[in-house]
Amino acid sequence: MIDPDFELDRRADAGLTRQLYDRVRAAILSGTLPPGRRLPSSRALARQLGVARNTVSFAIDQLAMEGYLDTAPGRRPIVAGTTKARLVTGPAAADRRPAALKLSRWAARLRQADWPFMNEGRPRPFRPGVADPRPFPHELWARCLRRAARQASARSVAKENRPSLQAALLRHLAEHRGIKAEAHQIIVTPSAQAAIELIARLVLDAGDLAWLESPGYGGARVALESAGARLGGVPLDRSGIAIAGRSDRPRLIFVTPSHQYPTGRLMSVTRRQELLAFAAHTGTAIIEDDYDSEFHYDGRPVAALQGLDGGARVFYVGTFSKSMFADIRVGYAIVPDALVDVVERAQRHAGQIVSAPLQDALAGFVEDGHFAAHIRRMTRVYRARRDRMVAALSAEAGDRITIAPPPGGMQLLVELADDRDDQSLTRDLAAAGITARPLSRHFTGAIGGQGLFLGFAAWDEREIDAGAAILGRVMRQSRRQRRIRA
Numbered sequence: 001m002i003d004p005d006f007e008l009d010r011r012a013d014a015g016l017t018r019q020l021y022d023r024v025r026a027a028i029l030s031g032t033l034p035p036g037r038r039l040p041s042s043r044a045l046a047r048q049l050g051v052a053r054n055t056v057s058f059a060i061d062q063l064a065m066e067g068y069l070d071t072a073p074g075r076r077p078i079v080a081g082t083t084k085a086r087l088v089t090g091p092a093a094a095d096r097r098p099a100a101l102k103l104s105r106w107a108a109r110l111r112q113a114d115w116p117f118m119n120e121g122r123p124r125p126f127r128p129g130v131a132d133p134r135p136f137p138h139e140l141w142a143r144c145l146r147r148a149a150r151q152a153s154a155r156s157v158a159k160e161n162r163p164s165l166q167a168a169l170l171r172h173l174a175e176h177r178g179i180k181a182e183a184h185q186i187i188v189t190p191s192a193q194a195a196i197e198l199i200a201r202l203v204l205d206a207g208d209l210a211w212l213e214s215p216g217y218g219g220a221r222v223a224l225e226s227a228g229a230r231l232g233g234v235p236l237d238r239s240g241i242a243i244a245g246r247s248d249r250p251r252l253i254f255v256t257p258s259h260q261y262p263t264g265r266l267m268s269v270t271r272r273q274e275l276l277a278f279a280a281h282t283g284t285a286i287i288e289d290d291y292d293s294e295f296h297y298d299g300r301p302v303a304a305l306q307g308l309d310g311g312a313r314v315f316y317v318g319t320f321s322k323s324m325f326a327d328i329r330v331g332y333a334i335v336p337d338a339l340v341d342v343v344e345r346a347q348r349h350a351g352q353i354v355s356a357p358l359q360d361a362l363a364g365f366v367e368d369g370h371f372a373a374h375i376r377r378m379t380r381v382y383r384a385r386r387d388r389m390v391a392a393l394s395a396e397a398g399d400r401i402t403i404a405p406p407p408g409g410m411q412l413l414v415e416l417a418d419d420r421d422d423q424s425l426t427r428d429l430a431a432a433g434i435t436a437r438p439l440s441r442h443f444t445g446a447i448g449g450q451g452l453f454l455g456f457a458a459w460d461e462r463e464i465d466a467g468a469a470i471l472g473r474v475m476r477q478s479r480r481q482r483r484i485r486a
């Protein structure tokens with residue numbers, strides 16, 4: 001029987017049918033109404049509750065559809081039999097013991113990983129890698145989004161990689177980065193990180209060796225690790241990744257030749273040729289991460305590796321999260337022609353697809369010249385900020401740091417002159433309101449230096465001056481404290 005005290009609340013937000021459904025379902029799940037128990041007929045129940053018979057019938061039908069009740073014409077509903085009831089309610093209460101949810105070894109490694117830097121909170125000076133969203137032409141972008149949304153009604157099912165964006169992007173990259181490819185080789189992903197993950201999984205088997213620059217980009221480190229790679233951190237010299245004389249043989253090499261991450265160094269043309277010759281000789285794949293090469297300040301930018309290689313073994317990766325704004329969540333890879341098919345399959349498999357209207361909006365933004373205009377404008381802004389940052393840091397802490405102004409990009413590295421521990425300094429800076437990343441955490445293998453990695457792009461001159469003053473003060477204070485302790 002239904003609980004005789006059960007009353008429906010006529011003023012409640014949930015309708016009467018919903019209340020009855022919830023009540024009966026809860027009674028079945030808790031065992032108060034056990035399997036095999038007959039309910040009153042819907043007519044009797046409606047009378048007991050003082051509601052229309054339809055109100056009761058709708059609730060009973062829904063419960064029958066979900067497997068809680070068995071119904072048949074002319075018979076009172078019955079709580080579903082053991083097997084069916086178990087399927088919806090789980091095992092009998094007596095042997096219901098909470099078992100711990102098991103996660104994979106990968107999840108355990110993720111919990112330990114020191115990338116991304118999870119504890120930085122909201123962006124503040126001098127968090128690296130952040131574009132300034134304030135000068136972005138949001139109104140023009142909104143127009144592109146509106147236009148793309150209207151086009152969506154005229155389209156049936158879109159291709160994963162929109163030809164309009166592939167064509168617009170290729171024109172831009174061929175002109176500015178010396179890319180040599182056909183439009184269909186561009187795979188559009190929700191981030192550069194997603195592209196790196198896809199490529200790593202396609203190239204590497206568990207246990208394969210992958211080289212990456214050390215110091216280098218932690219995002220690549222975790223992507224290669226999650227594909228099961230053994231990581232070989234390769235030190236840098238003035239020309240970039242120092243591969244000469246190594247006897248180990250990787251399946252994949254990850255590099256950031258335009259602005260090495262985090263040192264900002266430019267890989268020399270000779271080193272590029274050596275790297276490509278090595279890859280050709282050994283059948284190694286290269287991921288070229290060109291994450292912020294749009295912003296180049298001194299001299300002419302060097303063309304991408306991809307163009308030098310003719311597209312045979314270089315996977316070129318880029319992102320809009322630096323050139324536009326961080327939340328846009330669009331990146332891309334240009335992959336060797338012969339591999340387009342398998343990369344597209346992997347892309348669908350992993351669901352790394354960007355919404356078609358967003359791709360169309362971006363295509364319009366690039367095609368109409370707004371993208372190139374924004375980059376021209378931000379190059380001027382960021383160059384001035386880089387110079388301001390170098391000047392402010394030199395004035396505030398010049399005797400304790402060495403700065404190599406990067407030829408481009410959005411961040412710079414300062415090396416610590418004394419044997420200062422960069423992790424404790426970073427903690428002191430965080431307490432004073434400044435974000436800095438310790439260089440020591442960017443190494444794979446032996447730690448080769450202490451320094452601070454600082455972003456300058458997202459902060460205006462007033463913020464840069466104020467941040468540099470705090471940084472100088474914290475460095476002076478912590479040096480005094482170390483002297484007292486010593």
Ligand SMILES: Cc1ncc(COP(=O)(O)O)c(C=O)c1O
Nearest residue numbers: 129191192193217291319321331
């Ligand atoms: C070297 C490097 N590559 C790739 C990325 C990631 O770009 P996305 O946000 O598109 O994954 C970043 C972002 O900080 C980066 O610094």
